[in-house]
Amino acid sequence: MAVDFTEKAKRYQAIDEIIASGRKLKWNQIISELWDKYNIKTSRTSFFRDIEDLQEKYQAPIDTDFETSGYFYTDPKYRLPRFYTDENAAKAAKLIKTLMDMVKGNPLYKEAQEVFESLSIENHDLSIENIRINKKPDNDRIIFVGAPNKSIPAETWRIIDEALKQNRVITFVYQSLTDPRPYKRMVQPWQLIFDNGNWNLHALDIVKKASRRYSLGEMKNIQMTKEVFKLPKDYDFRKMTRGSFGCMCQADYLDYKIHLHGYAVRYAKNRIWGENQTIVPDKKNPGPNGDGIILSFRSNQLYSIQHWTWQWADEAMPLAPKELVDDWLDKRAKVSKMEL
Template sequence: MGENQKLVQYQWFDQQVKAGRYPNATTLAQQFEVVTKTAQRAIDYMRDQLNAPLQYNSTRKGYFYTDNTFVLPASEPTQEEMLAILLAQNILANSAQGVISQQIKSFGRKLFGKNGLFGVTEKRFREAFSSSWNEYAPAQGQVFKTVMKALIENRLLTFIYTSPRDQQPKERTVEPHHLQHYMGSWGVIAFCHLRGEWRSFMLSRMRDVEMKSDTFVPKPRSQWKNQMEGGFGIFQGGQLILVRLHFNPFRAPWIREQIWHKDQQIEELNDGSLILSFPVCQFHEVKMRILQYGGDVVVLEPEKLKQEVLEGARVICRNYDENIF
């Protein structure tokens, strides 16, 4: 039996239940000219896999819903769609104290049902896939839920925010527009009433987060998209500057595998080295990334970034020469 035909059966049975007609395997079999065992399997599938709250009434000799708000899924998810959902659970397992992962996990258990999903048990799936992050700033679960709710409902958000730069806690009132997951950390792009401009706030630096009753009218994406796209890394919002980095033949094979920016360009050189070019808005993050590769990379341009990397390298050398630790 084709998947479309099965879906038609589920829809018909759902309609009969909602109409209070107490359908059963016999009536389903008669309607679609199938054997009763096949019809019963369809009912069992609706209950066990589609989570239909079906219960049998022995007096009426048919089924009814214990929850009349149940809505039958529009179509059965494909194997690839189900796999993507379960992989998302693994990827976000430690994000925002597992708030998102727990919700996906609940749905995932329903997908697995009693007999597993396309031949794989839930335990085997957990053992087969994993993800890991490092150097990320975890957000508190309650903070994430409050920010997400304020964003969805277009409500003002207040919180105490401490930047690692000045370490001075400041009260902020913002209009949240976009939640961004970057390298394991969560940030919210919002219009800040204190500064009168768009800012990106890391959820890990927030405390005393409160969603207000006041609402706001969401502004078009064109007004805030420069806070999340354009240049390399998380630091956005400024003028784009082209960076060109020369990687030696030893490091080049690793760099060829990587995507630093969607608009990057790679120039191959005869000696096996390469030049990687991409735009940035600020030097802070890319400078740390360059220093990570030590002597395997040289900044070709811009000159200002080259000098900042040189100064960083000099500080490292002085620290070791002076044995300050």
């Protein structure tokens, strides 16, 4: 069962306060005080594991008295640095944990968890005033919503993780949106990309000799070969595009002009969508509320921009390039012919 980072931090902090009191309490006395004073319930096994972690990970100078078997600090001045235990910091910890849970299953999750626990101790003010326990901080006032991620098999994660570490070619069966049926792919895995709740593999298609992005949830029968490749210097997806419209991009850059009004204006005006971006009032077509703008930028993400423009319905109208305008007009014509 996963451990709530904030609960673990509060337990460590309470143990630190008890040992630092100099009373040399035995393990069972400390467990009793954790419950009576701090409302923290723990077992004998968990307590000894906590003591071991405090000694090994955080260099707490903990020892037991030869005569009483009570715990004490060999350095009386030692205090454990402040954890995420005050109300605001506990909220921050919960926020980070929620973000981490969004990518659970990735082999890097465990490493990120360990780093998080270390940072929660090592990078905080050591003053006594900051060491305190808040039993029930309000941790549920900030949440994340969205479509649930498609479950990715553990074996897929394992193979891709190993292939990335060893620069090994992998094969899998995959059907893209334009394929009539699934095909076997052979690729050099370059980079994992988390885009809008979906994990994608940025890779070189060896047969087509071109970079492609593959959704991990759609990969079937994935296998790692013995073939080793040399990672190119320009493998990074971020060098191919700004990525403002996700992880889909093409080779050719185009200049875009899109009319927006209504909520689309408020959404778009504070973001960077591409190179050479400008936003000017649309005096010719100000829209029903007079807030119309023309958003201009340069990008190589045509397919994603086509989808993005269409999703705004009547609040967006493409002006350029021709590829975007024609796609929008074609979609509008098809919708007009639909019978409800």
